[in-house]
Amino acid sequence: MKRIQTYFALLSTLLMLFAGIAATLLSILFFNTDPRAFLLLIPATIVVFFLSLVVGYFFTDPLRILEQTTSAFISSGSPLQFTAKGQLFEADRLSENFEELAEVAKAQQTNLMLKEKRRTAFISDVAHELRTPLTAIHGNGEMLLDPNLPPELHDKFCNIIINESERLGRLTNDLLTLQQIENDAALTQLERINLHNLAREVLDILAHTLRDRGANTQVVGEAPDVLGNADRLKQVISNLVDNASRFIAPDGHVTVELFGMKGNAIIAVKDDGEGFGDIDPQLLFDRFYRTDTSRSRNTGGAGLGLSIVKSIVEAHDGTVEAINLPDGGACFIVALPAIPAE
Numbered sequence: 505m506k507r508i509q510t511y512f513a514l515l516s517t518l519l520m521l522f523a524g525i526a527a528t529l530l531s532i533l534f535f536n537t538d539p540r541a542f543l544l545l546i547p548a549t550i551v552v553f554f555l556s557l558v559v560g561y562f563f564t565d566p567l568r569i570l571e572q573t574t575s576a577f578i579s580s581g582s583p584l585q586f587t588a589k590g591q592l593f594e595a596d597r598l599s600e601n602f603e604e605l606a607e608v609a610k611a612q613q614t615n616l617m618l619k620e621k622r623r624t625a626f627i628s629d630v631a632h633e634l635r636t637p638l639t640a641i642h643g644n645g646e647m648l649l650d651p652n653l654p655p656e657l658h659d660k661f662c663n664i665i666i667n668e669s670e671r672l673g674r675l676t677n678d679l680l681t682l683q684q685i686e687n688d689a690a691l692t693q694l695e696r697i698n699l700h701n702l703a704r705e706v707l708d709i710l711a712h713t714l715r716d717r718g719a720n721t722q723v724v725g726e727a728p729d730v731l732g733n734a735d736r737l738k739q740v741i742s743n744l745v746d747n748a749s750r751f752i753a754p755d756g757h758v759t760v761e762l763f764g765m766k767g768n769a770i771i772a773v774k775d776d777g778e779g780f781g782d783i784d785p786q787l788l789f790d791r792f793y794r795t796d797t798s799r800s801r802n803t804g805g806a807g808l809g810l811s812i813v814k815s816i817v818e819a820h821d822g823t824v825e826a827i828n829l830p831d832g833g834a835c836f837i838v839a840l841p842a843i844p845a846e
Contacts, residue, residue: 574602630679637668637675644668678808682791685736685815696843697734699727699769703760706741713746718754721745727762727769728842736816737840741771743809744836748775751834764842768822771838779828788826789814813838 644661647653653661703723707714714721730737741760748758752775761772780788791811813836817824822840829835 570598570602634672634675637672640668641665641672675808678812681739681812682808682815685812685819693733694731695734696729697732697737698729699737699762699771700725702734702738703741703762703771706738706745707760710742710745710749714749714758717749717752719749719752719756719758721749721758721760723760723762725762726764727771728764730769730820730840731843732820732840737820740813740816740838741773743813744771744773744838747809748773748777748834748836751775752777765839767842767844768839769842771840772835773838774829774833774835776831776833779832779834780826781828785826789824810836 641664644664647661648658648665700723707721707723710721745758745760749756752758757776759774761770761774763770763772789810791808814824817838817840820840822838824836824838826834826836
């Protein structure tokens with residue numbers, strides 16, 4: 505096996521041997537020294553060789569320790585721990601670099617495992633969400649094959665199939681939206697956006713749906729302009745307003761309040777419903793999470809609306825949180841970096 509220690513000893517010995525021969529020749533030529541002085545080079549060469557081996561050992565000892573530690577990490581994945589011995593500056597620096605590299609590798613491995621776990625859970629959730637409407641469509645379709653089915657039941661089963669297929673369409677669109685957001689972290693087509701005008705557009709678009717749900721809506725206040733993607737931010741407000749309108753009583757209220765705070769533009773969507781109870785607010789933004797599963801399904805929710813909101817807001821370097829209001833109802837607060845006033 506090739507070792508630095510051996511190379512160092514051989515090199516030192518050869519240099520000493522050449523220097524000894526040159527010195528002896530000069531001594532013979534100029535000082536008439538006895539030629540038998542060449543014989544003294546043999547023990548001197550042996551001594552220098554072994555001394556070089558000893559010195560080389562101390563030079564290579566830090567590298568040997570580094571090699572053993574990295575081998576243990578490769579074989580067992582145990583964390584690397586180095587203690588600078590001060591024997592060789594370069595070896596100490598190399599050890600520190602290896603330790604940092606191992607920490608980065610461990611963090612990346614943990615991140616990959618977490619992503620894989622989330623991916624597996626996501627696939628399981630999607631399969632579960634798809635199974636319910638597909639089962640309903642299949643079951644009601646089989647009932648329609650009955651030639652003796654009364655007309656009123658025929659219409660009922662057809663309506664169920666239509667409603668469930670529409671829910672499948674909404675779920676598919678939400679999944680595609682999430683994928684587009686995650687694959688396009690750096691949003692394109694950024695522009696200066698007036699949030700008051702954007703919120704008014706959203707309420708106009710949702711006017712028919714909000715009217716059917718008996719929701720009274722309004723936009724109050726002003727917020728600083730932001731730099732963002734208008735379509736994505738419109739979807740944020742739309743999802744929050746749509747979500748709030750699902751859980752209010754008839755003739756309830758949904759308010760979009762806008763204001764500025766600490767360099768941020770704030771969008772607060774409030775409702776006077778029952779709120780979301782004592783659950784952790786962060787759970788509301790998990791994919792397919794519902795505070796009330798049966799209630800959400802009956803209103804057509806797939807549990808992805810708030811997850812989409814969070815993804816869009818974070819892509820704009822913003823934050824979103826949820827709180828229960830003291831007088832009842834829920835409030836979802838979005839904070840986006842504001843454009844400094846000119």
